[in-house]
Amino acid sequence: MDNTDDDDWLIDDDDAVMSAASAAHAAGALPPWRVLVVDDDADVHAVTRLALRNVAFKDRELELFSAHSAAEGFTLLRDTADIALVLLDVVMETEDAGLVLARRIREDLGNHTVRVVLRTGQPGQAPEQRVIIDYDIHDYKAKTELTTQRLFTAVISALRAYDTLTTLERSRDALSRVLACSGHLYQAVYHGGSLREFATGVLGQATAVLGVGADAMLCVVQADGGELAVLAASGAFADLAGLALLPAGHPLRPAFQRALAQRSSQYDDDATVLLVPTEQQRRACVAFIPPLPVAPIQRDLLELFGQRVAGAFDNHYLVAQLRALRQSAEAPPPPPPGTFPAH
Structure with missing residues (x-):
């Protein structure tokens, strides 16, 4: 292939400011965005890494992977999870290798969320209008027009689109699981068991269904005194499961109190407290530490x-009341005064 244009595919841009995007990054706090560079020119890989070395988006830095052919790129995409963006050259082992890979990503791998940005040093080989219409790609760039700032803009735009798509996908799956788990909650109610056993099942459903992480606990307000009782706890909070009351100095106590006082869930940066709006004698909240910030759609x-949990809690209370009444009705009457029980 002719690489005469590739040597200056990334033009120096003194006005490009990368540090602003990474200033808020908390090192190691969140998983990085995975970006795959597919190009047969080693210099392109080197310069791309240099240009994106300080880029971060939503407090997550970039992790770059390299493939030097379309075949190698396909293997990496097949075997590596959560690649958000592919910066893909068009002309590699063949004149349309990049276009073939773009189609294989969607059709063979069935991956419709990863964003694909085509980059070419020979725009005439693949006219932009035809490529944009015929291929499911996010953007198309000529290497000669890519300044540092324009590469930054293209990457952030693609990551934002990927984030939106994956959030929608996770939310759709979670909605299906939420609706399915409702049946499990009500089965647990009618199969009996203590309130603590039921609360433990609720936490298990929350962590499995919603993917909110294993660090969670469920508290209820005691009828006498209004203190918070820990019904169930897991993960980092597991030691609280055996305590009758949430310790006064626990860092999540203020969030619990706000949720109950304001009658609304609390979505703080470091934790979430979900209000369970019961109608019976229980006021409850579920707290958890999500691995990622909770998006509005989540x-x-x-x-x-x-x-759904509130409805199950109310049913648990009513079923317990009915069982108590039935046991009272089925108990033998006390003997009349002055008589002795039969032996």
Whole structure:
């Protein structure tokens, strides 16, 4: 292939400011965005790494992978999870290798979320209008027009689109699981068991269904005194499971109190407290430490889950009351005064 244009595919841009995007990055706090560079020119890989070395988006830095052919790129995409963006050269082992890979990503791998940005040093080989219409790609760039700032803009735009798509996908799956788990919650109610056993099942459903992480606990307000009782706890909070009351100095106590006082869930940066809006004698909240910040669309799913849990809590209370009444009705009457029980 002719690489005469590739040597200056990335033009120096003194006005490009990368540090602003990474200033808020908390090292190691969140998983990086995975970006795959597919190009047969080693210099392109080197310069791309240099240009994106300080880029971060939503407090997550970039992790770059390299493939030097379309075949190698396909293997990496097949075997590596959560690649968000592919910076893909068009002309590699063949004149249309990049286009073939772009199609294989969608059709053979069935991956419709990863963003694909085509880059070419020979725009005439693949006219932009035809490529944009015929291929499911996010963007098309000539290497000669890519300044550092334009590469930065293309990458951030693609990551934002990927984040939106994956959030929608996770939310759709979570909605299906929330609706399915409602049946499990009600089965647990009618199969009996203590309130603590039921609360433990609720936490298990929350962590499995919503993917909120294993660090969670469920508290209820005691009828006498209004203190918070820990019904169930897991992960980092597991030691609290055996305590009757949430310790006064626990860092999540203020969030619990705000949720109960304001009658609304609390979505703080470091934790989430989901209000369970019961109608019976119990006021409850579920707290958890999510691995990633809770997106607005995920909050809607959490609120839906909270409503399902509230309904199950109310039913648990009513079933317990009915069982107590039945046991009272079935108990033998006390002997009349002055008589002795039969032996």
